[in-house]
Amino acid sequence: MADMDNSGGTGDGRQGWLGRLLAALAPGANGGMSADRRAADDQATSFGHISAIDLADVVPDPIVVFDRSGAVVHANQAAIAAFGAFRLGSSVQLKFRAPEMQALLGAVLGGEAGVAPIDYSERVPVDRLYRVAIRPVGTASGLFAMTFRDHSEARRIDRMRADFIANASHELRTPLAAIAGFIETLRGPAKNDAKARERFLGIMEEQTGRMARLIDDLLSLSRLEMKSHHNPSDRVDLAAVVGGVADTLTHLAGELGVAIERDFPGHPVFVAGERDELIQVFVNLLENACKYGQSGKRVIVSVEETTEGADVTVRDFGPGIPKDDIPRITERFYRVDIEASRAQKGTGLGLSIVKHILNRHGARLTVHSEPGKGASFVVHFPAAG
Amino acid sequence: MPSHTLQAYDEELKFLATRIAQMGGHAERMVEEAVAALVNSNDALAQTVIRNDRVLDEAEREIDDKAVLIIARRQPMAIDLREIIGAIRISADLERVGDLGKNIAKRVAAAGQTQQPAKLFRGIEALAELALTQLKDVLDAYGSRAIDRIAAVRDRDEEIDAKYTSLFRELLTYMMEDPRNITACTHLLFCAKNIERIGDHATNIAETVHYIVTGSQLPAERPKEDESHTVVVAGG
Structure with a gap:
């Protein structure tokens, strides 16, 4: 006693x-x-x-x-x-x-x-x-x-349903309208035109792909929101996670003509986190850097320990992000350049997902950019408890 | 709180602190509901918010009266005096936050007249979320007397300002695209400004809490980051 x-x-x-x-x-x-x-x-x-x-x-x-x-x-x-x-x-x-x-x-x-x-x-x-x-x-x-x-869970499920319907109906309408239009054409004017049919089917495939990606992203965002009040407790080696992500994206980067350069310390850097979610964060950030910073030809990803914990920086040398857009890019469906986003098969949800995962990890995202010189996304992790 | 020989004195100080916490809770709720009413075009909720503002006005008057009475009767010193002066200041800030919330609620009908892009409302919602987080953090700090997060509140005010400036620009663009948007967008502009002001009041409260706890002022005001006064529409 x-x-x-x-x-x-x-x-x-x-x-x-x-x-x-x-x-x-x-x-x-x-x-x-x-x-x-x-x-x-x-x-x-x-x-x-x-x-x-x-x-x-x-x-x-x-x-x-x-x-x-x-x-x-x-x-x-x-x-x-x-x-x-x-x-x-x-x-x-x-x-x-x-x-x-x-x-x-x-x-x-x-x-x-x-x-x-x-x-x-x-x-x-x-x-x-x-x-x-x-x-x-x-x-x-x-x-x-x-x-x-x-009772948060029950309420979140309610909200998730409402949000999903609102977002999905809005964002799915465009590809759906395109598909409907092509079906009409295929039935009518292009009925016997094999060449046009092939082309239209290709576009329809692209649009259904976009719808599928959108639904995947919406679902994963909603799932994250549902568990955002639990803090992850596993210990994860950032260097290994970020290195692994860079490996898997080397192929994509090569296709885009971008070289991924790494700047890692020679030892593991541990933070509290959930491995799969952190992988998703860095896949999103690195993919964005490769796609939207394609013109810069290279992307630098670095991991470093700081006094407060650890930082991961993803830096590209593309056109950069206009200053006014920076505070808003983590909002759902906020796109700096709608055309570029469509062209890169973006759903407008990638950074929202990043933000949600980082919130859950007690980590912060800061974005620096100078137009014409590229952008850097820095994730600040608190020290592993 | 250190205790005094006179228990009634302790009770009086505690009353002030509790009343401030209540005001804070009301103010937070008003802002939350005002923004929800705006985003969902919910007139009934907006009317509730407008009615509820009275509670804050009354609370502020009550705190003022009580504070003056305590000063006159107890002649407080040091931490007690700061506590009382701080309560007067914070209640004034919270009363203003309530007014700003009420002002947003009043614009709900006008802003909902024409259908606005969902993106605009999401921007306002995100801005409000930042301001509410600020308010919550400073009020938590007041309740717990933990000032280690106060500096962060001031830093984050910059984030609010940046977002506000960005929204400002976006609203201007919408107005240029179609003059029929002007009425609603002007109201939304004021709403955004009000939310940005709520963040400023949260910063004031942060400074007051720092003063109550430490007896010293936070370093001088950081430079203002709201750059909307420089925003012009190019090529217009």
Whole structure:
């Protein structure tokens, strides 16, 4: 029992604390008070050697315990992961500012009993939705436990559906219209023209390819948005990932007449991340550099360690990106040059995907460009934790 | 917060901080809803936002009264005094943020008159997301008294300015393409400007929070990056 330090100075005995917390957290804990009390005593005896803090920490849902004045007594690991660090003793009302949370906390701290759970949503940095309930811990501890149940997933699926329909219907219309037009021509004027038929079928194939790519990108973007609130924890060697991507793209670069030059340190550079997603990031960045910077004939990709973590730079020597477009290029379907994007089979989603993956990794993308001299995309990773 | 012999004094200071947090939550919500109303042309939501502005006005007045009362009664010093002065300043900034949100809401009907390209609204949405992140970060810093991220807030204000300038240019282009767009685009221009101003208020709050916690001011104002005053339409 060397873990008294975290008890928050409530003056309660360890076992009473634990028992009451458990009773409050137990499903269906809304029953009679005396039943709570009994359950508390029972559990206190059987779990007496575990600390309530440890127990709260293994619960996957965020839990915040506070006293009658609203001062935070404990926030479990899930709460810290979801809402950032809590200062013990600071007011819980300062942490949750949303009007509905203020109303809920106000009611509970004002002494109202049986306050109904509410839905609490956050828009930035990522969209999240919680069902929040506050219940007193036991009968006389003066503590309250606030529990959060994550409903973000359900909401994201809803939004994904709405977004998908909106984006897809808009972006798929153009290729679809083209295909419809060619079908009409093939049935009518070009019915017996074998040469025209061949050509039109070729264009139709191209258009269906574009539609397929678009759907793939939209789906992968939506999937990323769905899990954007989980931070990846694997350790990944950036040098290996970026090197591997450069290898796979050598062929494409060769076709475009671009040489990929590498500038890597001789040792692995580790960051926290998810391998497949990072591969997607660098494939997108390198492919863009090769395609849109084709006129520069070369692309330099470098990995370096910095004081804050690690940077990966992809630099091309093409026409560059106009200054006014730079702040916007990660927006969905934002294209600097629509014709060039179409010609390179771009979907307008590549950099949105990059941005989403990097957000999830706590990494940042900065873009520098001088018109006529090329552009460099720098990904800043925080140090591996 | 250090405690005082008089518990009532502590209570009064805590009241101010809680009230600021409430105002912050309201202001964030108003901006969020105003932008959502604009993007989805939702008049009903816009009306709610306009009605809700009253809450912030009342809160600001209440904080002012309370702050003056505390100063008169307790003659606060050092951190307490900064806390109170800071509350007055932040509540003024938040009240302005609410006004800007309300102003966006008021333009919803006019901006939705003619069908605008979705791309424009996405630009405004992205701009609003940046401003809301700023606001959230400074209000979180106020709540936790952690000032390590304050400097980043000021840096990111440049990002907002750059995006605003880019939107400005794009709106001008749309207006040139078709004069029928002028009404809606002018309203959108004001909306974008309002969002950019919200970012500025967040920066002000960041400076105030820094002052409350450390007692010293952040280094002088960085140079302004909003370059829309230099944007002209070429060949027009």
